[in-house]
Amino acid sequence: MSQKYETLFEPLMLPNGVTLNNRLVMAPMTTQSSFVNGMVTTDEILYYKRRSKGLGAVITACAHVQENGRFAGSPSAATDAHIPGLAKMARAIQENGAKAILQVFHVGRMGDTRSLRGEHPVSASAVPALREEAEVPRALTTEEAYEMVEAFKEAVRRGIQAGFDGVEIHGANTYLIQQFFSPHSNRREDHWGGTLEKRMALPLAVVKAAKDAVETYADRPFILGYRFSPEELEEPGITMDDTLALVDELKRTGLDYLHISTGDVMQTSIRNKSQKKPVVQAIAEAVNGEIPLIGVGSIHTPEKAEEARKMGMDLIALGRALLVDPDWAVKVQEGRPGDIRHILKQSDPEQAEDAALPDAMWEYLLSRPGWVEIEE
Known part of the structure; x- marks a missing residue:
């Protein structure tokens, strides 16, 4: 392994005492491959098992906490009947030494009547x-x-009982928790909305409930993280000042990490074009080492991963890079970064089999040209 990449493979002890083997984690990505009833499929289990080697942790695709919070193909953590399937997913990840972290969410207004099988989508307010x-x-x-x-509390309990090492609360990417925090989607005037403090009420209540579940049901240290999007383009929308206020509250709750959701880890403010500092760096400076941070977004090379580490990211989440090459981390650790695969060849049956991508995920990737490089 090249010395310039060695910081990617340093262990990290989280605040609860759990140690991750290194600083690389798999980012949560939608596979769209669960059964209609939210049960985990064999394809999903193989997908996670194939990608867990060489990583400190794997964060799963978002599992819905209520049936009206799903999208097509999302796994479910909404009933106890889903625990056995989730347990298989957790074990598949852990077999290669990575910690298994279940991401939980509710789709909110980003759902639709069709994907919700006739139910109407819900949100903080009646704002599309x-x-x-x-x-x-x-x-x-x-x-x-x-x-x-x-x-959300019950979903955390199910994650614990399924044998996961942790849960990530999905408060990002415009889903329900973010909808309660956003002044665009939250126009309420009750306990759950109005002022900035009241818009924080539901995210903080979910974190507290999750902590309660961990204290009640976990018989060993259990990882609890929170993912958030720093800004919104909507007007009115979430600003960096809003986010820094939320982060200040979140870091007091006893979470083990915060996961900053960005399309590119190097991106600057999408609202304030005069701000030239990457948003993850601004957040890292505000946090000042008080809680571990995960950076994510267009990290395809170990050089970019190291850049993100230097900006204050304690952990680096790899998404599309692991879709294309499940052995990304292994190759870097073995000193073979030049062997990393950057293009998927759909016509190569051996490569397609090696990638272990569920059919629904292949279709999804093909429907989004440029999201990953695919050679037909």
């Missing part, structure tokens, strides 16, 4: 997303918001 054919969601009642918090 700014996308084509977005449906106007139904605003959750005050009581339903409390029930949502309980649903």
Whole structure:
């Protein structure tokens, strides 16, 4: 292994005492491959097993906490009947020494009646997303918001009982938790909205409920993380000032890490073009080492991973790089970064088999030209 990459393979002890073997984790990515009822498929299990080698942790695709919080092909953590399948997923990840982290979410207004099998999407307020054919969601009642918090708590319990090493709360990528934090989607005037502090109420309540589940059900140290998107383009939308206020509250809750969701780990503010500092660096400076940070976004080479480490990212999440080459981490650690595969050849049956991508995920990748480089 080249000395310039050795910091990627240093172990990291999280605040709860759990040690990750190195600083590389697999980013949560939607496989769209679970059964219609949210049960985990064999294809998904093989997909995770193939990619867990050489990593400190694997964060799964988002599992919905309520049936009205799903999208097509998402795994479910909404009922106890889903625990056995989730357990198989956890074991497949852990077989190669990586920690298994279950991401939990609710789709909120990003769902639609078709994918919800006739149910109407819900959100903080009856404000549609700014996308084509977005449906106007139904605003959750005050009581339903409390029930949502309980649903997240129960999903964490199921993650514990399925044998996962941790859970990541998905408060990013415009899904329900972010919708409660966003001034665009949250126009409420009750306990759950209005001021910045009240817009933080549901995210912080979910974290507290998750902590309660860990204290009640876990018989060993259990990792708890939170993912967030730093900004929104919507007006009004989440600003960096909003996010720094939320981060300040989150780091007091006893979480083990914060995961900053960006399309490119080097990106600067999408709202303030005069700000030239990468947003992850600005957050790292504000956090000042008080809680581990995960950086993600267009990290395809070990050089870029090292750049992100130098900006204050304690952990580096690899997404598309691991879709194309599941052995990315192994090759870097063995001093073979030149052998990393950067193009998927769909016509090569051996390579397609080696990639272990579920059919639904192949279709998804092909429908998004340029997201990963695919040679037909």
